[in-house]
Amino acid sequence: MDTGKYYEKKSLNQFTLFKREKPLLEYLDIELTERCNNNCIHCYINLPQQDPDAIHRELTTNEWKDILKQAADLGVLVVRFTGGEPLLRNDFTELYLYARHLGMRVILFTNGRGITPDLAALFSRIPPLEKIEVTVYGMRAETYEAVSRVPGSFNEFWRGVQCLLTSEVPFIVKGALLPQNTVDRERFEAWAETIPWMESSPSYSMCFDLRGRRDSPQKNQRISRLRANPDENLAVLTRDEARYRKEMEIFCTRFMGSAGSRLFACGAGNNVCIDAYGVIQPCLLFRMPELCEDLKTRSLQEVLTECFPSIKEMAAENPDYLNRCARCFIKGLCEQCPAKSWSEHGTLDTPVEYLCKIAHAQARYLGLIESGECAWEVRNGDERVRKLTEADASLPG
Amino acid sequence: MSDVNMEAWYTPSGDVVTREIEGELIIVPITAGVGDMDDQLFSVNESGKIIWDTLDGKTSLTLIVQSLADRYSISGEEMEKDVRGFVGELLRRKMIIDARTSRTSS
Numbered sequence: 001m002d003t004g005k006y007y008e009k010k011s012l013n014q015f016t017l018f019k020r021e022k023p024l025l026e027y028l029d030i031e032l033t034e035r036c037n038n039n040c041i042h043c044y045i046n047l048p049q050q051d052p053d054a055i056h057r058e059l060t061t062n063e064w065k066d067i068l069k070q071a072a073d074l075g076v077l078v079v080r081f082t083g084g085e086p087l088l089r090n091d092f093t094e095l096y097l098y099a100r101h102l103g104m105r106v107i108l109f110t111n112g113r114g115i116t117p118d119l120a121a122l123f124s125r126i127p128p129l130e131k132i133e134v135t136v137y138g139m140r141a142e143t144y145e146a147v148s149r150v151p152g153s154f155n156e157f158w159r160g161v162q163c164l165l166t167s168e169v170p171f172i173v174k175g176a177l178l179p180q181n182t183v184d185r186e187r188f189e190a191w192a193e194t195i196p197w198m199e200s201s202p203s204y205s206m207c208f209d210l211r212g213r214r215d216s217p218q219k220n221q222r223i224s225r226l227r228a229n230p231d232e233n234l235a236v237l238t239r240d241e242a243r244y245r246k247e248m249e250i251f252c253t254r255f256m257g258s259a260g261s262r263l264f265a266c267g268a269g270n271n272v273c274i275d276a277y278g279v280i281q282p283c284l285l286f287r288m289p290e291l292c293e294d295l296k297t298r299s300l301q302e303v304l305t306e307c308f309p310s311i312k313e314m315a316a317e318n319p320d321y322l323n324r325c326a327r328c329f330i331k332g333l334c335e336q337c338p339a340k341s342w343s344e345h346g347t348l349d350t351p352v353e354y355l356c357k358i359a360h361a362q363a364r365y366l367g368l369i370e371s372g373e374c375a376w377e378v379r380n381g382d383e384r385v386r387k388l389t390e391a392d393a394s395l396p397g
Numbered sequence: 398m399s400d401v402n403m404e405a406w407y408t409p410s411g412d413v414v415t416r417e418i419e420g421e422l423i424i425v426p427i428t429a430g431v432g433d434m435d436d437q438l439f440s441v442n443e444s445g446k447i448i449w450d451t452l453d454g455k456t457s458l459t460l461i462v463q464s465l466a467d468r469y470s471i472s473g474e475e476m477e478k479d480v481r482g483f484v485g486e487l488l489r490r491k492m493i494i495d496a497r498t499s500r501t502s503s
Contacts, residue, residue: 006445006483007424009437017418017440072416103416103425103438127429 023075024304029273029284030067032092033058033084037113038148040137042178042226044211044219044343045084058276061091063296065098067274070300072102078130080107082284084276087114093122105129111137112160113153120167131197132171134161135205138181139188146180170197177204177236178226201240206233207335207358212287212343220343227354230361238365248366249389255332256385258376261315261322263338263348269308282308286339288348314338316349324351329381330368334359401458401481401488405495408454413492415449422446424492431491439492448483454496458484 010017035054036046047054059067071079079099086092087110099106106128112135123132136157138144144154164171173192177185192202206228210220228236238244259265268282278295280303281287291311293303316322325336335355338348345352363369368384378384409415412428424439426432432439441449451461458480466476487493 006448006486007439007441010423010440011437017421017423020419075418100427101414103414103423125429126427 017077018075024301025071025074025076025270025272026078027271028071028076028079029271030064030079030081031083031273031275031284032064032081032086032089032095033276035088036083036085036111037088038085038111038137038150038153040147040176041149041180042147042176042205042208042223044209044223047084049085049088054276058089059278061094063278064091064095067278067295067300068095068099068102068104072104074301074304076104078105078107080109082109085111085114087119093119096122096128097126100126100128108132109135110160111135111148111153111157112164113156115160115163117163117167120163120169123164123169124167127169132164132169134164134171134173136173136175136188136202137178139184139191143181143184147176147178165195171195172198172202174202175204176208177206177228200243204236206236207354209285209340210343212285212339214287214343214346224354230357233358234361234365237362245366248362251332252366252368252385253389256329257331257381258327258329259325259331261326262312263314263316264311266337268337268339269304269311272304272308282311283339286342288338288342314348318347318349321349321351324356324374324376325349328376329378329385330359330363330375333362401485402495403458403462403477403481406454406457406497407452407484407487407493408496409449409452410492410494422449424449426490426492439490444479445483448480449487452484452493 031045033054034045034047035049035051036043037049039046039048068079081092081096081099086108089095092114096106096108107130108128110132134157136144137147138154141154144157145151148154161171161173163169173188173195175181175185175188181188189201192198208223208227210223264282266283268286271283273281273284273286274295275281275287279292280295280300281292286292293307295303298307316326325331325334328334335358336352340352340355341348341350344350344354360369360375363375364371366388368381368388369375369378375381410431412426412431414425414427416423416425422441422445424432424441426438447465448461451465456464462473462477462480465471465480466473469476484493
């Protein structure tokens with residue numbers, strides 16, 4: 001670290017700035033709008049771009065600024081703007097600049113269609129300090145628009161990323177892998193390699209989330225049909241087998257082992273999400289109304305100190321969950337959580353079979369369980385994880 | 398070290414913002430090219446903070462030096478050396494401007 005007489009140079013993160021205790025809030029997700037200019041077949045959230053009810057209910061610019069200021073005062077150093085498509089907000093630039101002037105780094109999740117030369121120039125002049133993340137739905141109009149269902153959307157996306165490239169604004173791309181665009185995968189990955197800020201091959205969404213508001217069974221049925229099956233998911237995850245095994249070796253030593261009956265063993269309630277209407281959720285996906293709070297009636301600090309801490313104490317009661325998930329040693333491979341349980345079943349503690357199968361397929365591939373074996377019945381999980389990491393350590397490279 | 402004008406009225410540039418974290422003054426560059434690297438910020442020590450707080454865009458450095466020297470019972474020469482040092486660093490990183498001659502860019 002470079003030390004001068006009057007100042008010390010540091011990075012903008014909590015590890016170097018907060019020495020005595022962690023801030024009340026380190027990171028904030030903001031879902032600026034549920035509206036989107038795409039109408040993707042697999043998406044759980046998108047409302048029409050001009051949805052009048054959504055526009056009417058969304059927080060105003062000043063309300064967002066007030067929340068951002070509260071968040072900065074509590075210690076937030078990073079805010080993620082997501083949606084819907086966050087660039088649909090007419091005040092996006094104003095909110096972006098406001099967050100930056102509060103000293104925050106900004107993560108932007110976008111489909112790229114709204115990126116103009118002016119916006120790219122702004123990102124170049126006042127950088128977000130985090131790579132922009134652009135989701136790609138296909139590499140040709142035919143495939144992209146089979147997913148987005150909006151004619152002309154591919155050309156707008158392509159223009160958007162060209163603006164970022166021209167202005168040298170750091171960004172990465174990630175894919176949503178669907179039957180409609182599988183044919184483009186090689187072309188997508190070859191293009192991604194040419195993007196200067198990609199540090200590894202792109203990640204994909206394949207195990208799509210259902211709509212957590214539980215207000216559209218039709219939408220959820222459609223999403224379910226589009227999800228990758230466990231073998232398809234595994235094939236993509238292991239496309240670079242050496243890298244996958246290396247990453248899993250590190251991952252498994254840190255995150256395996258059963259979680260017991262405690263429901264919220266994750267970061268929910270620590271790094272929270274605020275939806276487009278000012279409702280604060282314990283995480284981006286968790287929308288059970290009884291456990292969310294309205295920031296129009298309470299301050300961010302009140303919610304974080306008086307409401308969310310209690311969810312950490314919540315325990316599962318469902319015998320099926322207690323018999324399976326609570327005892328399962330491959331918990332780290334499984335996306336089972338209260339948010340997923342809620343969106344799939346309307347409870348906090350119902351095992352999600354789809355996620356269970358995805359996790360078991362990975363565990364079988366890694367040699368953690370045998371074919372036909374259920375991970376929650378395994379009694380020597382720790383030993384198996386240790387053997388996996390020892391075996392990987394002996395591999396060359 | 399950038400040239401320090403003792404008659405200038407320096408003020409924080411619009412290209413930086415400050416945050417106070419655990420009692421420390423943190424200068425956060427907002428605009429590309431300010432500071433050294435985009436993701437680096439500057440934690441200012443107590444002496445630096447005292448000087449920073451006086452940079453109000455309405456007072457010359459000469460007056461600031463006099464005022465600080467009186468307040469902290471330090472010789473004018475010693476105080477001027479401190480102020481020149483810090484202000485020179487801030488100017489080099491484009492973190493302050495002369496309020497009479499400059500306009501912020503953001």
